[in-house]
C-alpha cells in the first residue's frame with residue numbers, strides 16, 4: 476500500500492504511511508512552511524522516503540509508547556533533521572530520545588496547531604494519546620484528530636501488556652468523551668480481524684455486519700480502514716461500548732484466545 480492523505484484541515488493535513496506488516500505511521504503536515512510532525516515513526520526508511528518525496532522537514536515528533544514498532548525510527552530520523560527537534564513522549568523516562576517529557580493535560584503548539592496530551596494507560600502503563608482539535612489562534616477544527624497509538628483500534632483495543640482492564644476502561648471512556656466526528660488515527664490495520672471477533676460475540680448486530688461489509692470492500696481495494704471515527708466505534712466497537720471494566724476484561728480475555 477502507498478502512503479495516503481487521510482485528512483485535510485486548512486493548512487494542515489494528515490498522511491498515513493504503511494510500515495511493517497500492518498502499522499500506520501502518521502505524519503501531520505503544515506503546507507505553507509513545508510514542515511511535518513511525525514507520530515510514532517517506528518521505521519525511518521518509509522518516513523524519510525515520504526519526506527523526500529513531499530519535500531518536508533521534520534520539526535517535531537510525538538511518541539505514544541515505547542514499543543519498537545512505534546519508536547524504532549526515531550534516532551535515524553533525528554540524524555536526518557537539519558536542526559534540533561522536540562521529541563514529545565511520556566515523562567516516565569523509558570524512551571531515551573524523548574527531550575520534551577509530557578503527561579496527561581499538557582498542551583503545546585506546533586506550527587499553529589495546539590496539541591493536547593491524554594494519559595491512556597492499559598496497553599502500557601505510560602501510554603499517551605495526542606489530540607489536535609484547535610489552532611494556536613483558538614480556531615476549532617471541524618474534525619478533531621486523535622492519535623491514540625495502540626489504545627483504541629477500529630473494532631477493538633490494544634492488548635493489556637502492563638495496565639489493567641480498569642486502566643483500559645478508563646482510557647477508552649476518556650477518549651469517548653470526544654465528539655463523534657473525531658478522526659481516530661490508531662497505529663494498526665486490525666479492523667477486519669477485530670470485527671470478525673465482534674461478530675463471534677454479537678452475530679446478529681447489523682451495525683457490525685454493515686461495518687464488516689464496508690471494511691471488506693475497503694480492504695479488497697487495498698485501501699486503509701483508518702482513520703475511523705468515534706461515531707463508527709460507538710456503534711461497532713464492543714470494547715469502547717463496555718459498560719464497566721469487568722465486561723471489558725472478559726472481552727479482552729476472549730479476544731486474546733480468539
Ligand SMILES: [Zn+2]
Pocket residue numbers: 540542598625
Ligand atoms: Zn504497542
